[in-house]
Amino acid sequence: MNPRTLPYWLLAPALVFLCVFFLYPFSLVAWQAIATDEGVLTTQYLQRMASHWKFDRALTNTLLLTAAVVPIQLSLALLMATMVSKMNRGRDVVLYIWTIPLGISDLAAGLIWLAIFDQTGFLNSALFGLGMIEQPVTFLGYQNKTTIFVAVMLAEIWRATAIMLVILVAGIGLIPKEYNEAAEVFGAGRWKRFTKVTLPLLKPSLQTALVLRVILAFEVFAVVSALGGTNLPVLMGEVYDWQFKLQDSHIAASYALLILAISIAFTLLIMGLLRTPKGAQTT
Amino acid sequence: MAEINIKNVAKQFGKTHALHSIDMTIKHQEFVVLLGASGCGKTTLLRIIAGLETATSGEVWIGDKRVDGLAPKDRGIAMVFQNYAVFPHLTVYENIAFGLRMAKLSESEVERRVQRTASLMHIEQLLKRYSGQLSGGQRQRVAVSRALAMEPDVILMDEPLSNLDALLRMEMRAELKSVLAESNTTTIYVTHDQVEAMSMADRIAIMDQGQIVQADSPVEIYRNPAAHFVGSFIGNPPMNFLSANNAGNGQWLVGNTTIAGPQSDKPILEFAIRPEDIRVGEGSMTVEVRLLEPLGSHTLLACRLGDTPFRVIVDSDRAVKVGETLAIDPIAERIRWFDPDTQLAL
Amino acid sequence: MSTAGGRVAGNDRLAHWVFIATTVVLCGWVLVPIWLLISNTLSTASEVNSFPKPVVPSLNTENIQFFLTFHGAGNALWNSIQVAFATMIMAISVGAPAGYALSRFDFRGKNAFRVLVLMTRAFPLPLLALPMAILFIRVGLDDTVIGLAIVHTTLALPFAVLITFSLFSGIPIELEEAAWTLGCNRLQAFRKVILPLVLPGLAASAIFAFVISWNEVFAAAVLTIEHRTLPAFLLQSLDDAPLHLKFAGGTMLVLPALIFIFLVRKYLFAMWGIANR
Numbered sequence: 001m002n003p004r005t006l007p008y009w010l011l012a013p014a015l016v017f018l019c020v021f022f023l024y025p026f027s028l029v030a031w032q033a034i035a036t037d038e039g040v041l042t043t044q045y046l047q048r049m050a051s052h053w054k055f056d057r058a059l060t061n062t063l064l065l066t067a068a069v070v071p072i073q074l075s076l077a078l079l080m081a082t083m084v085s086k087m088n089r090g091r092d093v094v095l096y097i098w099t100i101p102l103g104i105s106d107l108a109a110g111l112i113w114l115a116i117f118d119q120t121g122f123l124n125s126a127l128f129g130l131g132m133i134e135q136p137v138t139f140l141g142y143q144n145k146t147t148i149f150v151a152v153m154l155a156e157i158w159r160a161t162a163i164m165l166v167i168l169v170a171g172i173g174l175i176p177k178e179y180n181e182a183a184e185v186f187g188a189g190r191w192k193r194f195t196k197v198t199l200p201l202l203k204p205s206l207q208t209a210l211v212l213r214v215i216l217a218f219e220v221f222a223v224v225s226a227l228g229g230t231n232l233p234v235l236m237g238e239v240y241d242w243q244f245k246l247q248d249s250h251i252a253a254s255y256a257l258l259i260l261a262i263s264i265a266f267t268l269l270i271m272g273l274l275r276t277p278k279g280a281q282t283t
Numbered sequence: 284m285a286e287i288n289i290k291n292v293a294k295q296f297g298k299t300h301a302l303h304s305i306d307m308t309i310k311h312q313e314f315v316v317l318l319g320a321s322g323c324g325k326t327t328l329l330r331i332i333a334g335l336e337t338a339t340s341g342e343v344w345i346g347d348k349r350v351d352g353l354a355p356k357d358r359g360i361a362m363v364f365q366n367y368a369v370f371p372h373l374t375v376y377e378n379i380a381f382g383l384r385m386a387k388l389s390e391s392e393v394e395r396r397v398q399r400t401a402s403l404m405h406i407e408q409l410l411k412r413y414s415g416q417l418s419g420g421q422r423q424r425v426a427v428s429r430a431l432a433m434e435p436d437v438i439l440m441d442e443p444l445s446n447l448d449a450l451l452r453m454e455m456r457a458e459l460k461s462v463l464a465e466s467n468t469t470t471i472y473v474t475h476d477q478v479e480a481m482s483m484a485d486r487i488a489i490m491d492q493g494q495i496v497q498a499d500s501p502v503e504i505y506r507n508p509a510a511h512f513v514g515s516f517i518g519n520p521p522m523n524f525l526s527a528n529n530a531g532n533g534q535w536l537v538g539n540t541t542i543a544g545p546q547s548d549k550p551i552l553e554f555a556i557r558p559e560d561i562r563v564g565e566g567s568m569t570v571e572v573r574l575l576e577p578l579g580s581h582t583l584l585a586c587r588l589g590d591t592p593f594r595v596i597v598d599s600d601r602a603v604k605v606g607e608t609l610a611i612d613p614i615a616e617r618i619r620w621f622d623p624d625t626q627l628a629l
Numbered sequence: 630m631s632t633a634g635g636r637v638a639g640n641d642r643l644a645h646w647v648f649i650a651t652t653v654v655l656c657g658w659v660l661v662p663i664w665l666l667i668s669n670t671l672s673t674a675s676e677v678n679s680f681p682k683p684v685v686p687s688l689n690t691e692n693i694q695f696f697l698t699f700h701g702a703g704n705a706l707w708n709s710i711q712v713a714f715a716t717m718i719m720a721i722s723v724g725a726p727a728g729y730a731l732s733r734f735d736f737r738g739k740n741a742f743r744v745l746v747l748m749t750r751a752f753p754l755p756l757l758a759l760p761m762a763i764l765f766i767r768v769g770l771d772d773t774v775i776g777l778a779i780v781h782t783t784l785a786l787p788f789a790v791l792i793t794f795s796l797f798s799g800i801p802i803e804l805e806e807a808a809w810t811l812g813c814n815r816l817q818a819f820r821k822v823i824l825p826l827v828l829p830g831l832a833a834s835a836i837f838a839f840v841i842s843w844n845e846v847f848a849a850a851v852l853t854i855e856h857r858t859l860p861a862f863l864l865q866s867l868d869d870a871p872l873h874l875k876f877a878g879g880t881m882l883v884l885p886a887l888i889f890i891f892l893v894r895k896y897l898f899a900m901w902g903i904a905n906r
Contacts, residue, residue, distance in 0.1 A: 018746070108883045112883075243759060260756065
């Protein structure tokens with residue numbers, strides 16, 4: 001086959017696939033959010049979405065969860081990644097254990113933490129065993145919004161730190177050891193080496209990790225469903241409810257468009273904040 | 284007969300010209316080395332001959348067959364790569380047999396050829412091993428065996444020794460030369476190492492900026508460089524170049540000495556002499572010694588003639604001090620002259 | 630001098646123990662919750678719903694059996710496996726050629742394609758389920774294994790492309806070129822040289838695609854009704870199913886994931902290292 005056209009033939013299936021099942025459907029979502037079934041442009045769906053009583057709470061909860069979870073995950077992942085880079089014996093085992101949540105679905109993670117926070121769960125049993133309570137506490141009841149929020153937070157931190165960890169470990173692996181050794185020779189202490197050498201060189205990985213993680217955080221859904229049911233509305237849950245329970249795909253699409261918009265906005269923001277100047281890359 | 288004819292071959296990558304219209308004939312069983320600095324186009328030319336790269340224009344002939352439209356497998360060539368490209372998932376035996384099996388040779392013929400080339404390259408004891416269990420030098424031997432086993436008309440070698448350490452390189456150089464001399468093939472060998480080129484080649488083609496500057500026997504290249512570039516590239520240290528002013532009647536003023544040279548109307552020529560072609564302690568040219576580099580058999584003096592750097596090689600017995608002013612006398616029949624405009628030899 | 634030296638050594642030893650303790654705590658942080666879920670699954674239904682809980686589970690399979698015979702659960706498991714397999718096959722067979730093209734050729738539009746692939750990351754892909762639900766009704770793919778697998782493939786495809794790109798890039802092009810000079814055409818060289826070398830990595834990325842599909846909840850819940858996958862089934866029954874059924878289902882979801890991550894652990898970092906760029 002002609003080597004000039006061969007790459008295009010190889011690329012064609014993926015390209016077609018992405019156009020038909022990615023670009024086109026997303027344009028449909030956008031269209032559904034801003035046009036009626038008859039094809040008339042309208043803002044009525046967006047307005048109805050924004051004026052619905054659960055809208056503010058869903059948006060706030062989603063953003064709050066992201067703001068609470070992502071910084072903790074980033075610090076935790078950085079800590080774990082640096083620890084891994086210092087390990088010799090047992091490195092493989094520890095890494096395997098720490099990356100296990102990577103393969104666990106958000107729903108399963110929700111169920112795992114349900115086993116802990118449920119009324120008959122392990123937390124209540126433990127507290128009882130320690131003599132701190134006499135009656136089981138309903139951590140996940142509608143009157144305990146804060147504990148639901150904390151439970152979801154913990155489940156999210158537990159589940160999705162691994163993805164950042166893997167990206168950061170891979171990123172640290174790409175940084176030649178000589179840079180750190182050079183900094184040490186010039187008298188930089190551990191903390192200085194971390195903040196002045198490792199972190200700046202890790203920027204591309206941090207960028208990827210944050211973009212991926214923040215977008216996933218906006219998609220939070222199954223964990224919340226498992227732990228909070230309808231007591232903690234989030235954006236993705238609203239999409240699901242409007243699509244299914246309320247059978248209004250226009251409003252569902254409006255929510256989808258909103259999630260899409262904040263995802264893209266945050267992606268651009270993170271990429272802008274963590275830009276590596278041209279020519280300053282390691283490889 | 285595997286004479287290689289390269290006619291008008293040019294290669295462009297986007298807007299950059301990697302090769303400008305190359306013409307070259309390589310005789311049957313000749314050993315030609317393409318020599319040049321990195322980026323000069325030597326590897327591109329080799330890959331075009333192999334069929335791994337397509338030329339933008341021009342023709343490549345091997346024997347009486349035009350091959351530039353053919354796939355590599357149909358050109359009757361074998362190639363040895365810089366990183367050896369020994370297949371890691373196959374044993375040494377299967378590596379050498381790979382091409383033979385593709386050619387659907389009988390099992391006994393495969394066996395015979397593998398054994399023969401393996402013993403030629405002294406790797407009979409390694410046949411059952413995998414690439415990961417071999418040293419760099421051993422992999423090199425496997426790569427050469429694999430090429431030889433094909434009994435090709437042409438063997439192409441792309442810097443085959445550059446990943447070996449110095450001692451091994453010297454050993455392999457001699458071995459490769461003798462093995463290839465017995466194998467009846469035409470060889471094109473790419474390197475940036477001039478010692479390798481000088482010691483192995485029947486003919487060296489010096490390449491610079493996508494052009495062949497000179498193609499000649501090693502001694503001819505060394506003694507009579509066709510262009511300034513060749514003189515400055517070949518030889519370690521390279522030739523000394525000095526500007527010479529026309530003093531009329533074929534006399535040229537170099538420094539403050541008048542030297543007999545070619546008849547020319549040009550106001551300025553370039554005078555060139557190799558550092559070892561200089562008698563020290565006589566003559567009317569003077570240089571100031573700046574630095575001594577004792578190299579054992581001889582000592583290299585880095586000097587200055589006015590503002591121009593000038594190197595002289597003297598016997599290491601001779602006592603020279605830094606700062607000393609030396610009288611020197613370039614050996615007349617070794618002096619070469621270049622036209623500063625065309626950069627070519629006169 | 631000696632006391633100062635002793636203090637430094639003491640500090641080092643302390644730091645060493647803090648390091649080990651932190652490692653152990655973080656391992657516990659990951660493992661203990663999983664154990665709690667599994668322990669719940671291995672308890673009797675009455676133990677799961679009792680308070681306070683016994684420390685050691687009674688280790689019986691009553692819950693698992695209950696789960697497997699529960700209406701729709703076995704079917705859901707079977708659907709999950711089918712969808713994940715279909716996703717795996719589609720993602721690799723569509724993604725690997727693209728990964729190969731990106732690693733081996735320079736061509737016009739290469740960067741545009743890379744941008745398209747990377748762009749998928751900035752999009753909440755499960756939302757694709759909404760328009761697809763409508764499209765699938767039109768073409769008769771609604772509530773089918775293959776329809777859901779298509780959406781899951783969209784999720785897995787960018788990974789498949791990037792991972793196979795890094796796999797192929799890790800194999801020197803000279804190996805292929807050597808095969809060409811030794812009498813192979815492109816296809817033969819790929820089959821005899823490249824394929825054997827990338828096979829383990831290809832298997833790892835296939836497993837990765839499998840896991841992506843296996844775990845996906847949102848699109849599965851939106852796109853299927855009769856043919857629910859396991860996560861969709863569990864999500865739907867969150868409100869009404871008894872606790873021990875949820876936990877048994879959760880364990881069924883987690884166990885394959887544990888095994889799969891173990892199988893692909895060697896490749897995780899290589900995959901993400903290259904996906905960074």
